[in-house]
Amino acid sequence: DAISGEHEIQIEGVRTELEAIELEDGAAVPKEFANPTDDTFMVEDAVEAIGFGKFQWKLSVLTGLAWMADAMEMMILSILAPQLHCEWRLPSWQVALLTSVVFVGMMCSSTLWGNISDQYGRKTGLKISVFWTLYYGILSGFAPVYSWILVLRGLVGFGIGGVPQSVTLYAEFLPMKARAKCILLIEVFWAIGTVFEVLLAVFVMPTLGWRWLLILSAVPLLLFAILCFWLPESARYDVLSGNQEKAIATLKRIAAENGAPMPLGKLIISRQEDRGKMRDLFTPQFRWTTLLLWFIWFSNAFSYYGLVLLTTELFQAGDVCSISSRRKAVKAKCSLACEYLTEEDYTDLLWTTLSEFPGVLVTLWIIDRIGRKKTMALSFFVFSFCSLLLFLCVGRNVLTVLLFIARAFISGGFQAAYVYTPEVYPTATRALGLGTCSGMARVGALITPFIAQVMLESSVYLTLVVYSGCCLLAAVASCFLPIETKGRGLQESSHREWGQEMVGRGSHNMGVTRSNSGSQE
Numbered sequence: 001d002a003i004s005g006e007h008e009i010q011i012e013g014v015r016t017e018l019e020a021i022e023l024e025d026g027a028a029v030p031k032e033f034a035n036p037t038d039d040t041f042m043v044e045d046a047v048e049a050i051g052f053g054k055f056q057w058k059l060s061v062l063t064g065l066a067w068m069a070d071a072m073e074m075m076i077l078s079i080l081a082p083q084l085h086c087e088w089r090l091p092s093w094q095v096a097l098l099t100s101v102v103f104v105g106m107m108c109s110s111t112l113w114g115n116i117s118d119q120y121g122r123k124t125g126l127k128i129s130v131f132w133t134l135y136y137g138i139l140s141g142f143a144p145v146y147s148w149i150l151v152l153r154g155l156v157g158f159g160i161g162g163v164p165q166s167v168t169l170y171a172e173f174l175p176m177k178a179r180a181k182c183i184l185l186i187e188v189f190w191a192i193g194t195v196f197e198v199l200l201a202v203f204v205m206p207t208l209g210w211r212w213l214l215i216l217s218a219v220p221l222l223l224f225a226i227l228c229f230w231l232p233e234s235a236r237y238d239v240l241s242g243n244q245e246k247a248i249a250t251l252k253r254i255a256a257e258n259g260a261p262m263p264l265g266k267l268i269i270s271r272q273e274d275r276g277k278m279r280d281l282f283t284p285q286f287r288w289t290t291l292l293l294w295f296i297w298f299s300n301a302f303s304y305y306g307l308v309l310l311t312t313e314l315f316q317a318g319d320v321c322s323i324s325s326r327r328k329a330v331k332a333k334c335s336l337a338c339e340y341l342t343e344e345d346y347t348d349l350l351w352t353t354l355s356e357f358p359g360v361l362v363t364l365w366i367i368d369r370i371g372r373k374k375t376m377a378l379s380f381f382v383f384s385f386c387s388l389l390l391f392l393c394v395g396r397n398v399l400t401v402l403l404f405i406a407r408a409f410i411s412g413g414f415q416a417a418y419v420y421t422p423e424v425y426p427t428a429t430r431a432l433g434l435g436t437c438s439g440m441a442r443v444g445a446l447i448t449p450f451i452a453q454v455m456l457e458s459s460v461y462l463t464l465v466v467y468s469g470c471c472l473l474a475a476v477a478s479c480f481l482p483i484e485t486k487g488r489g490l491q492e493s494s495h496r497e498w499g500q501e502m503v504g505r506g507s508h509n510m511g512v513t514r515s516n517s518g519s520q521e
Helices: 002-015 043-050 054-087 092-120 122-142 146-160 165-171 176-204 210-216 219-230 235-240 244-258 278-282 287-317 320-328 343-354 356-370 372-389 396-424 430-458 460-479
Strands: none
Touching: 043 235, 043 244, 054 092, 054 122, 054 146, 054 165, 054 176, 054 210, 054 219, 054 244, 092 122, 092 146, 092 165, 092 430, 122 146, 122 165, 122 210, 122 219, 165 176, 165 396, 165 430, 176 210, 176 343, 176 356, 176 396, 235 244, 278 287, 278 430, 287 372, 287 396, 287 430, 287 460, 343 356, 356 372, 356 396, 372 396, 372 460, 396 430, 430 460
């Protein structure tokens, strides 16, 4: 006890002379942080010291598979709906409900999966959601009637709500300098998934039909389900839940795979605290961040999926003015009239999907230069500006350019939100924070068809004003976020002031072990 007390006094003396460090763009991580030689170290220190290597490359591919599967399950909605409309002679409202029920499932489950991931572990929550989605995804291929496929696709949506938790697990294993770039590059797997789904539909639909398309679309999920047993639990989560030995074993495994040395000394145990509690998102420290992020995620999905729906309408009409004149001469149409997707339709789907690649590249280039908040604000502003330019009676080529720029930036902004959200919340509420934000995004996706399709029938200009105005407000919300996470480590404990993980060595004075005996505060 006497030794422990002396040790504590000694470290307290050092702490008073230390100041927070914020890294400039391109600056190396300080040696005393990246490769600590003190008698104690945190998980953040170990992740920085071990660096990016073979383990992270494997994790990138595995996380990418989850995103690819998510994208395919979402893309299949635009292919399945017209097919069932014709084959089962469904009225328009039942076709729309088939899409909406997936978003309802995702909206209802996102917070639940976040809570499970914070309470029982990131790997546990992710594995359950993947096996759930795989099971009901394959089962929906055998649906005999409409009511069955409606229920089964709703259950698929319920499972997809947990897929974003792969980003939580992924971010917690990434060193600071690589985090933004790696999370953004996961968007490439999303784009690959949508392209692959369209190509799969081109070959499968004419010969084997939609049932086989549903079954084959579950292949990436099956691969992930097999490979996810390789996944370790997050070392940050293990430390927070008191499993110090398991956390050290995980860090040693990563160090061995990367061929890097482990930091010297003893791993600090975080103070035990409640995990996955909704009230923690509304503490004075995070209240405004949570509310602003909910609106930002809502606006992202609302605008992104709205643009996808608007693109088809605008391409068919030629420009906004043509839609306005066409509304005046609207003709009666049978709700059971149907048209199968043509080769030209599949080509258009491919082109609109490919427009997301430039958005990823632009966001990748600016996010570590101007910061997360400004990147999101810029993305919303460019989308809003392009939406207002659609008021002009431009030709088909200019229309295509404006739509592609708008989609590129809104998809890039979406990914910037995926970078920022896991970074801003502490380990105890990180999964729940991301889950609730994802749930708000699904609310936006659920509402947007009523604007992009129903409101468009009465006023195309009012529709564009709604999308443009929403994104302008989201740009302002991004600027008002109280925390900028660029150049910061992930926060381990909610009991610290934000960003204390990036102060000099020895500054772990709250909620951590204060002596070599391993006793907790």
